[in-house]
Amino acid sequence: MTPTAKILLLGSGELGREFVISAKRLGCHVIACDSYPAAPAMQVADEAEVFSMLDGDALGRVIARHQPDFIVPEIEAIRTEVLADYEAKGFTVVPSARAAQLTMNRDAIRDLAARALGLTTSPYRYAESAEELRTAAAAIGVPLVVKPVMSSSGKGQSTVRDLADLDAAWDYAAAGMRGDRVRVIAEGFVDFDYEITLLTIRAQDGVHFCAPIGHRQERGDYRESWQPAAMTGAALAAAQDMARRVVDALGGHGIFGVEFFVKGDAVIFSELSPRPHDTGMVTLTSQALTQFDLHARAILGLPIPGMTQFGPAASAVILADRDAEDFSVSGIAEALAVPADHVDVRIFGKPVTRPYRRMGVALARAADAESARAAAINAAGCVRIVYGDKT
Numbered sequence: 001m002t003p004t005a006k007i008l009l010l011g012s013g014e015l016g017r018e019f020v021i022s023a024k025r026l027g028c029h030v031i032a033c034d035s036y037p038a039a040p041a042m043q044v045a046d047e048a049e050v051f052s053m054l055d056g057d058a059l060g061r062v063i064a065r066h067q068p069d070f071i072v073p074e075i076e077a078i079r080t081e082v083l084a085d086y087e088a089k090g091f092t093v094v095p096s097a098r099a100a101q102l103t104m105n106r107d108a109i110r111d112l113a114a115r116a117l118g119l120t121t122s123p124y125r126y127a128e129s130a131e132e133l134r135t136a137a138a139a140i141g142v143p144l145v146v147k148p149v150m151s152s153s154g155k156g157q158s159t160v161r162d163l164a165d166l167d168a169a170w171d172y173a174a175a176g177m178r179g180d181r182v183r184v185i186a187e188g189f190v191d192f193d194y195e196i197t198l199l200t201i202r203a204q205d206g207v208h209f210c211a212p213i214g215h216r217q218e219r220g221d222y223r224e225s226w227q228p229a230a231m232t233g234a235a236l237a238a239a240q241d242m243a244r245r246v247v248d249a250l251g252g253h254g255i256f257g258v259e260f261f262v263k264g265d266a267v268i269f270s271e272l273s274p275r276p277h278d279t280g281m282v283t284l285t286s287q288a289l290t291q292f293d294l295h296a297r298a299i300l301g302l303p304i305p306g307m308t309q310f311g312p313a314a315s316a317v318i319l320a321d322r323d324a325e326d327f328s329v330s331g332i333a334e335a336l337a338v339p340a341d342h343v344d345v346r347i348f349g350k351p352v353t354r355p356y357r358r359m360g361v362a363l364a365r366a367a368d369a370e371s372a373r374a375a376a377i378n379a380a381g382c383v384r385i386v387y388g389d390k391t
C-alpha cells in the first residue's frame, strides 16, 4: 500500500510514540528520529534514524534522504534554521518552521504574545549578564522567576525571593542554557490559584479546544494532570480567546499546548508548545480522540467533527530515581487493580533510567477530578522501577 503520508518525526520520546501510533492508524509511514537508539517512538515506527537534531548537516541529510510529506517536531532542541530552509524548498513543517523557531526561544514567543498580540502576561525583562539581571529585578521586584530563554523542563529555572540570591540564579541559569544564547527572562512571580494547559487544535475546519487540563509541577516538570480543570466560564472564555489569537498568529495545522496561570477570573498567558503537551497525556484516557489523534488529524488535513470527553480523568507520572541500564518494571497488576471507573498505565520502554526521568504514566477516570487524581497517583505509586545488580 502507498502510505497516506510519509512523516519524519523529530524526537522519539513518549509523546512521539503515541503520535506514531495515531499516525499509523491513519495509514502513515513514520520515520522516528532521536539521538539514541530504541527510543520510545522508534519501537513502533516504520524506520528509525539516530543523530543529533541540533546538528544541522545531519538533519538536512535525513530530510533530503526521506523526502517526507510532513516534518513533525516532537521536541524543542532542533536546528530550526534547517527546518526553515526545507520549508522554503517546499517541505511542510508542522505546524510551521516559524512556530518551531519562535517557541524554542522564550523571548521570541513572549514578545509575540505580549507585544504583538497584547496578551496578558507576567511582567518581564530580559538580561544578558548578572548585572542586567539586577537591573531587571529592580524594575520587577521579588519574587521573580529566572529562566534561560533557551531551555525546557525547568532546566536552569529558579525563583528568587531575596535579591541576595540573584547572582546565584544567574549562575544557575547560565549553567542550564541550551544553545549559544546567553540570555535569561526574568518574570514576575505569579501567585496563581491554579495553572492549566489548553490544548488548541488548528485544523482544516477551524480552531478547536479540548477541555482545560489542570496540572501540578515540581522541579519544573509535571507530576500530575487532570481534565477538566474547574474554571469559571469567564476564565475559560478568556483563555480560549488568547489561545486562538496566538495559534492563528503562528499559523499551520496541528495541536498546540497553550499554558495559562489563573487567579480568580484573571487569565495570564505563560507559554506554548506547537505540539502535543506532556500534561495532555491525560487525554489518553479522557477523550475519544487523544491529543495525538487530534495532532495527526490536523496535520493530515482531516476534519475534527467533535470532541468527546469521557468525564473527569487524571494522569500521574512514574519516575526513575537513579542512573541505570539494568532495570525492570513491576507492580503493573497492582496499579491496574486500583479502584476507579477506569485505570491504565503506559510504560515508555526507555532503555536507561536517570534521576527524575519519566518512565511511564498512570491514567484514571472517576466520578470527579479529585477521585481521578487520587486513583492515578495511587496507581503510579504501585508501579516500581526495580534496579538490577549492575547499576
Ligand SMILES: Nc1ncnc2c1ncn2[C@@H]1O[C@H](COP(=O)(O)OP(=O)(O)O)[C@@H](O)[C@H]1O
Pocket (backbone or CB within 6 Å): 122, 145, 151, 152, 153, 154, 155, 187, 188, 189, 190, 191, 192, 195, 217, 220, 259, 270, 271
Ligand atoms: N512567572 C511565574 N510565576 C509563577 N510560576 C511560574 C512562573 N513561570 C513558571 N512558573 C512555574 O514553573 C513551571 C515551568 O515554567 P515554564 O515557563 O512553563 O517552563 P518550561 O518550558 O520548562 O515548561 C510552570 O508550569 C509554573 O508552574
Ligand SMILES: [Mg+2]
Pocket (backbone or CB within 6 Å): 259, 271
Ligand atoms: Mg511549561
